[in-house]
Amino acid sequence: MAVRAGVCAGVVAMAVLGAGGVAAATGEDGGHGKGKDKGPGYSMRTDGVFAKKKSATTAYTYDKKLVPAGSWVQVGQRTAPGGATTVTLRVKGLKAGHEYGVHVHTKPCTADPAAAGGHYQHKPSTDPAAVNPRNEVWLDFTADRKGSGKATAHHDWGFRKSGAASVVIHDEPGSSGARVGCFTVPFGWTTAR
Numbered sequence: 001m002a003v004r005a006g007v008c009a010g011v012v013a014m015a016v017l018g019a020g021g022v023a024a025a026t027g028e029d030g031g032h033g034k035g036k037d038k039g040p041g042y043s044m045r046t047d048g049v050f051a052k053k054k055s056a057t058t059a060y061t062y063d064k065k066l067v068p069a070g071s072w073v074q075v076g077q078r079t080a081p082g083g084a085t086t087v088t089l090r091v092k093g094l095k096a097g098h099e100y101g102v103h104v105h106t107k108p109c110t111a112d113p114a115a116a117g118g119h120y121q122h123k124p125s126t127d128p129a130a131v132n133p134r135n136e137v138w139l140d141f142t143a144d145r146k147g148s149g150k151a152t153a154h155h156d157w158g159f160r161k162s163g164a165a166s167v168v169i170h171d172e173p174g175s176s177g178a179r180v181g182c183f184t185v186p187f188g189w190t191t192a193r
């Protein structure tokens with residue numbers, strides 16, 4: 001796990017509050033970064049190993065066939081100073097050839113698959129038409145012959161504070177599959193909208 005923005009005192013303070021980080025649009029912390037970044041963005045990468053409900057802490061499997069205990073997940077986030085955000089997913093050890101559906105969800109994982117809440121939505125809505133990969137972060141993938149997979153989602157917006165908290169893996173692509181795995185992720189938010 002690498003929290004590149006961790007050198008920034010502001011981000012450290014936010015992390016103490018239990019949040020992933022912040023990409024402020026103001027840039028008041030002048031000493032931030034190492035020359036490449038013009039302002040405060042946010043970059044994070046975290047990984048975990050799926051475990052059964054009783055022993056899991058961040059990565060839960062709810063279906064041992066589709067998400068075997070011991071399989072691996074990594075999620076990365078890169079948020080530019082203006083808020084544009086790329087989220088990446090990598091997995092290893094899943095079911096070869098299987099098509100999975102994956103979304104960013106609003107709450108952390110627990111032993112209860114429902115605990116992760118609904119999909120994170122850029123424009124929150126109860127309209128079924130708002131459930132789509134432009135208003136949400138979808139990371140659907142098909143596992144290769146070795147059971148590995150990856151996906152990337154890019155949006156010109158970033159997460160709200162404490163709005164995104166996990167990545168849920170479903171048994172089929174799209175929006176209606178059963179929850180087979182969940183990974184709690186320290187997503188950072190942006191104040192640029």
Ligand SMILES: [Cu+2]
Pocket residue numbers: 102103104105119168169170
């Ligand atoms: Cu989902």
